[in-house]
Amino acid sequence: MIQNHLLSAVSPAASMAAAAPAKPAATPAEATESFASFLKQALDGVAAQEQYVHTVNDRFLIGEADVNDVMIAASKAELSLELTSQIRNKVIEAYQEIMRMTV
Template sequence: MITNGMIAPVNLTANVNNLNQLQNKATPAEAAESFASFLKNALDSVAAQEQNVHKVNDQFIIGEANVNDVMIASSKAELSLALTSQVRNKVIEAYQEIMRTQL
């Protein structure tokens, strides 16, 4: 895999491994806590990518980065934000469906 020192690779396998551990928890409270930490890590990753875009953009302005680095970093951040927004929409839809369920 080709990596660039200015752009950190996205580590999705660690998040998937955390999800696999959710199935092995004994109590619902522990599972909820693990899921909350998974969400926090995912959102922190999106925020870190946004900060990376700002850093690379500043480096481009002073001439220390090329336009390719800026475009790659901004595309990764844009895709992460789009994914986060789609996941949020699906969670809201699921919540609304649960609320519509009649007992």
């Protein structure tokens, strides 16, 4: 599942303490690697949710799971996939907008 760590609640005291140690800025290569690993984790999470839906569905077919479990797992996977496709669409739109810019 994709989790947004940017929206987590942080108290002002905790944010001040976290901001106190000045960490040197990441190089472009480090930032790219970090983003790539974050993106890979997010896509792996979506794939894991899809696999979990198949597992719960198989358990339902043999009578070990409730229909509610199947529906919840399917809904979560569907929402994750929809979010992923919307993010992809926005990235493509941003790329196309950058390509239209004149220098």
